[in-house]
Amino acid sequence: MLKKLSILSLLAVPVAACAYPSISEISAPPKVAMVDVKVNEGKAIPIEVIEKSWKCPGCNDNEKYVLQQLQEKTNISDRNALATIMGNIKSESNFYPNICEGGARVPYERCLSGGYGLIQWTTYKRYAGLGTFCKKFGCNPSSIEGQTRYMINESQFQKVLPEFEGHGQPVHQYMVGAYYWLGWGIKGYREQYAYNYTKRLVWS
DSSP: HHHHHHHHHHHSSOOOOSSSGGGGGGOOOOOOOOOOOOOOTOOOOOOOOOOOOOTTTTTHHHHHHHHHHHHSSOOOOOOHHHHHHHHHHHHHHOOOTBBTTTTOOOOGGGGGGBBBBTTTTTTTHHHHHHHHHHHHHHOOTHHHHHHHHHHSSSSHHHHHHHHHHHHOOHHHHHHHHHHHHOOOOOOTHHHHHHHOOOOOOOEO
């Protein structure tokens, strides 16, 4: 009998309440300090965007200038195309803008016969076009800047420009466009010069 009572007394003991706090006991979460995300434009460090292009580390200033202008003023981006143009200019003038055919270094007005300048403009129409162009646009026809600007804008170059703005052609194919642009009588070493430039141009 005692055993039964003890068992019943155990069963009568109320079960302890759950240990979770009541709703009223839950306190609000701690406040988090707001982070200041405003940018101080005066102290902000600008992000430098580096644009890559074909460069010629071992070239002289005139070569570097022409190479840069060809890329900035046209859509020519193929190394072989640029090298072909550079090779032909080297063959024509060795990048001397004030050179008259035969080797004399004279201003534009004093080259009285033969070709003159970067690509040895020879015919009266093309030679006079250089002077007219620079007079109109305020450049020096004896300078590398004036002649490069005229060279790129001259109609003969503009006609073949789409050929040079193509991609993936070998040098000897771009030489076809160069011939129609310059109309040389003697090919000489111009294609060899072009191949040499392909080895010197660096994408950076």
